[in-house]
């Protein structure tokens with residue numbers, strides 16, 4: 320019934336409908352909140368082709384020895400005896416398995432690539448994005464927007480914005496941030512750019528979406544933007560300094576840049592997540608895949624946003640470090656709510672998030688499915704208390720800029 324009703328709504332309303340259809344009481348059967356977690360640890364206050372051959376022999380595939388930086392081979396998961404977790408509940412089944420470059424829309428951007436059965440963006444400039452563009456992954460992105468907003472207590476930004484007129488959201492995805500921001504700032508024009516045309520068509524009149532590879536020279540005029548927002552570009556960017564220099568060029572003097580990035584590492588403070596767990600391997604898969612792709616997944620760990628902002632010439636750089644729980648385990652009510660939705664966002668489409676990276680590492684489709692099943696089981700267990708880290712960097716282009 321929810322799905323049927325959602326067909327008659329705009330994209331934004333669909334997400335609201337989707338979230339309201341999620342009976343969060345289902346999630347109350349998630350692991351009980353047995354561990355508290357520090358809120359917002361401000362630790363850094365200052366500042367079409369299916370599987371490709373990877374040239375391995377069958378012997379190499381049969382001997383899952385140690386791999387770089389503790390990354391377990393794909394066969395580890397298929398050979399692992401299925402462990403019945405007595406503490407696991409049936410949350411999974413309750414939620415279901417699936418709980419210068421700007422261009423006009425040409426047919427070429429609809430020529431998606433297929434990797435291990437999932438669709439990915441078409442060849443466009445230098446872009447390489449690891450997430451599937453299938454409906455399941457887009458739903459996950461929409462739920463994640465809700466998570467990100469909850470994490471900021473309902474705020475869409477941390478930059479001290481005043482009377483913005485022209486705003487750009489780089490890598491806008493399904494565009495929910497841009498749509499919400501446009502609703503909050505009806506007098507501003509918001510442009511959302513992305514390499515994939517996955518944005519809705521029913522949007523507020525002050526939102527536009529453009530197909531654009533942000534790793535090329537941006538087409539916006541110099542000194543034309545009041546605010547540049549970018550969120551979760553991790554693993555898509557080779558040269559963060561070049562990206563931030565484009566933002567600097569396009570911003571008006573005094574304009575703000577805001578960058579939200581996530582770590583790929585799933586952590587715990589009590590040792591429940593470790594290298595032999597599927598959760599512990601998640602970050603290793605992405606980091607190793609990102610290394611092969613030449614697009615780092617260690618943006619948070621290596622303070623890349625901050626360094627790139629400095630190198631680009633930004634001033635008044637402020638960093639905010641957040642911990643985002645996954646699952647309903649935190650004692651704190653607000654974090655518990657965040658964790659419930661993050662659990663939904665991740666379990667909505669584990670395969671669509673990881674298959675691109677796993678393919679780069681030479682995994683087979685069935686190995687991805689088995690790994691995803693192990694991860695899903697761990698996420699539904701009350702033995703783990705996972706979270707990941709995020710870094711939000713806000714900075715300003717100086718009023719008098721010589722560049």
Ligand SMILES: C[S@@+](CC[C@H](N)C(=O)[O-])C[C@H]1O[C@@H](n2cnc3c(N)ncnc32)[C@H](O)[C@@H]1O
Pocket residue numbers: 440445446447448450460463464489490491492493496512513514515531532533534549550551552555
């Ligand atoms: C993880 S999603 C985040 C979407 C959105 N920013 C959010 O936070 O909900 C990353 C987005 O960046 C886009 N992307 C990746 N590489 C890009 C590039 N070179 N140029 C423009 N967009 C890109 C992807 O297509 C995807 O929609």
